[in-house]
Amino acid sequence: MKNKWMTLLTLVLLFGCESVEQEAADSSIHEIIEQTPGENLYLKAANDFQLVWQDDFNGSSLDTTKWSRIGEGTVDWNNTMTKDDQVYDISGGYLYLKGIVNPDTQADPRPYLTGGVWTQGKFDFTYGKVEVRAKMESAQGCWPAIWLLASTNEYGGWPDNGEIDLMEHLNFDGYIYSTIHSNTKSSPSSKTASVNTSEFNTYGVEWYPERIVFTINGTPTFTYYKEPGADWHQWPFDRDFHIILSQQLGGNWVGNVNASHLPVDYVIDFVKYYEYTPVPVPTPPAGANQYIKIQMNGSTVNSWDHLTEVTLIHDGVEYMLPDGHNAPAVLVDGMGVNGASSGYYGLDASGLLEINLGQGYDFDAVKLGVYNGDSRVYENVGVSVSGDGVVYGNPIVQDVQSSRMFDLNSPAYQYIKIQMNGSTANEWDHLTEVTLISGGKEFAMPSGHDGPTLLGDGIGVNGGSTGYYGLDASGLLIINLGKAVTFDQVKLGVYNGGVRTYLNVEVSLSADGVTYEIREVRDIQDYQVFF
Secondary structure, rough: OOOOOOOOOOOHHHHHOOOOOHHHHOOOOEOOOOOOOOOOOOOOOOOHHEEEEEEOOOOOOOOOOOEEOOOOOOOOOOOEEEHHHHHHHEEEEEEEEEEEEOOOOOOOOEEEOOOOOEEEEEEEEOOEEEEEEHHHHHHHEOOEEHHHHEEOOOOOOOOOOEEEEEEEEEOOOOOEEEEEOOOOOOOOOOOEEOOOOOOOOEEEEEEEEEEEEOOOOOOEEEEEEOOOOOOOOOOOOOOOEEEEEOOEEOOOOOOOOOOHHEEEEEEEEEEEEEEEEEOOOOOEEEEEEEEEEEOOOOOOOOOOOOEEEEEEEEEEEEEEEEOOOOOEEEOOEEEOOOOOOOOOOEOOOOOOOEEEEEEOOOOOOEEEEOOOOOOEEEEEEEEEEEEEOOOEEEOOEEEEEOOEEEEOOOOOOEEEEEEEOOOOOOOOEEEOOOEEOOOEEEEEOOOOOOOOOEEEOOOOOOOOOOOOOOOOOEEEEEEEEEEEOOOOOEEOOOOOOOOOEEEEEEEEEEEEOOEEEEEEEEEOEEEEEEE
């Protein structure tokens, strides 16, 4: 951990934490953030971050080995700043940064005074996690902030050196801003999040070598990514930064001050810094599976272009894709959890993704995720594996919503035989529904099956009539799914608008269409789940 004095250019001191009007205009979405800690799905492992520095403000004065008071500046964020005691207080385990009407404009002509502290020259760091638990009073013209500013000048002045704004609050807004500043910014670079600022909340940022994740109470609000091949123009975030806690009154962005709203307090409970120490990502044991083919065969309520997660599973243990794979990534590597979005694996225009892991591994299942922030469903997704990239095993076919595990060792069937053996209250000639079920989730038969249909494909629900699967004169229906599919149940439906009953219906399964295994015989009225 580096703790060294490095001088900022005057230009950096003059700017920072401003010129965000355009980002604010671009941030049209307000996220509702729960006031309770949430699971952070962005961490590769809990041991990536180790707490190494903190201040709980339990003393009676500012710890000057960690902090310095910020003096008067000439731009919006610091032109009311002062080192005077009247805007600082440490009591009851809290640091108070005050905004007040200046009681002595003869000694200091500025109408308002505010307090601010920083760790510049006393605690500088590259990468890691910062958490600040704070609450703030509101006033017209009041602008409290939590931010990180570059401590070095290799890339020039502000904004070229970079700035990371964890939290900025304006006036009486019911939301805060989180913003990135650099010479050239990718989108999005700023976002708002709804929060009750008058209550204590923990505002955080996780700063990785390739992304910056903003959080409130442990819940991610948005992520800024390093673009592939980016230099310092878009990613100056590979040098030392320091922490700033600032109170401000008035300015171009926040507007004029209403003196009748003063004084206001900005209250900080604690500041914590966790050092970033990457934990090597474990890989599954060596084995024969080197290639994974993922094919989107069916329709989706959104156009397909990416997966949020491809996870390997060996003996129930989940592993990220090993380093060295060739999966085309959009933004960053897809490493969400159960459909969470933290990066994307790109698919081609036909919905195909072929992954070369770089070497062979032993895994018995693959978990796929699609963005779980909406109702997106990928239908009839096929997953198959290969040792040489030429000959692939039979694909496991399932629908995916949020996330889905594809068990490579589960039996897969291509043929379903349905035989009506008993009498029926009406003559038999069709089924209204044939639905496959895997892991308790229902999905339509894969496209390409040869089930003979009347009117349209049998896609009724629980016997509802939207189309019919035709049966022959003996009450027989054999369906070739067109590919091997993993499922553990079959649901059959008959028209439920009357009293139709099919007696002694037999369902058999086969992998090759020659040898069938009788699975169950049941009666059907309306619908029935077999197995």
